[in-house]
Amino acid sequence: GAGVSQSPSNKVTEKGKDVELRCDPISGHTALYWYRQSLGQGLEFLIYFQGNSAPDKSGLPSDRFSAERTGGSVSTLTIQRTQQEDSAVYLCASSIRDRGSYNEQFFGPGTRLTVL
Amino acid sequence: AQTVTQSQPEMSVQEAETVTLSCTYDTSESDYYLFWYKQPPSRQMILVIRQEAYKQQNATENRFSVNFQKAAKSFSLKISDSQLGDAAMYFCAYRRGKETSGSRLTFGEGTQLTVNP
Numbered sequence: 151g152a153g154v155s156q157s158p159s160n161k162v163t164e165k166g167k168d169v170e171l172r173c174d175p176i177s178g179h180t181a182l183y184w185y186r187q188s189l190g191q192g193l194e195f196l197i198y199f200q201g202n203s204a205p206d207k208s209g210l211p212s213d214r215f216s217a218e219r220t221g222g223s224v225s226t227l228t229i230q231r232t233q234q235e236d237s238a239v240y241l242c243a244s245s246i247r248d249r250g251s252y253n254e255q256f257f258g259p260g261t262r263l264t265v266l
Numbered sequence: 267a268q269t270v271t272q273s274q275p276e277m278s279v280q281e282a283e284t285v286t287l288s289c290t291y292d293t294s295e296s297d298y299y300l301f302w303y304k305q306p307p308s309r310q311m312i313l314v315i316r317q318e319a320y321k322q323q324n325a326t327e328n329r330f331s332v333n334f335q336k337a338a339k340s341f342s343l344k345i346s347d348s349q350l351g352d353a354a355m356y357f358c359a360y361r362r363g364k365e366t367s368g369s370r371l372t373f374g375e376g377t378q379l380t381v382n383p
Contacts, residue, residue, distance in 0.1 A: 185373075
């Protein structure tokens with residue numbers, strides 16, 4: 151079956167522009183996570199969606215960052231008025247459920263964002 | 267808050283030899299999971315191995331095994347018979363236990379592994 155997909159693979163934008171990054175989770179996965187990987191760094195959590203519950207936005211670095219998940223499936227991460235420090239790889243992951251027993255997070259290939 | 271530390275930014279190993287990657291973590295919780303992920307240049311994060319904190323037995327997956335020292339909060343990865351395809355960035359990660367919702371992963375800084383032919 152298909153894995154987690156993300157688009158675009160690479161995005162170059164100018165400082166101050168808005169960008170949208172898309173994530174298509176594995177079909178049937180109710181939990182969806184966004185992480186950011188800055189150059190030479192580990193991944194940092196951004197936001198988490200679980201079913202119809204309110205998302206956990208505690209990892210978003212500023213109010214320029216927002217995300218939504220429509221119909222419990224596709225998610226879009228939006229960065230407004232991009233800054234050079236937003237340059238990073240943005241990774242999405244999904245899992246079949248969160249509560250209960252262990253559920254592996256499956257990662258997409260990421261979107262590399264470069265802000266000039 | 268939980269933290270994960272990988273003190274080896276880079277490691278190298280000769281093909282067919284064994285290498286150990288180090289990881290320490292800090293948590294006040296008793297129920298959690300630990301993971302090792304591999305990230306090749308393709309950026310795809312691949313789960314290598316996981317360990318449940320309540321299990322005393324160290325996890326193994328073929329050539330990969332861990333040394334889980336719960337009291338010391340240490341979780342090292344041993345790769346035996348290293349292959350060229352093992353070359354990648356390796357991340358240690360922590361997740362709160364299964365009874366806790368919103369179980370995000372907390373990652374270390376990563377260790378870049380080079381395998382020399």
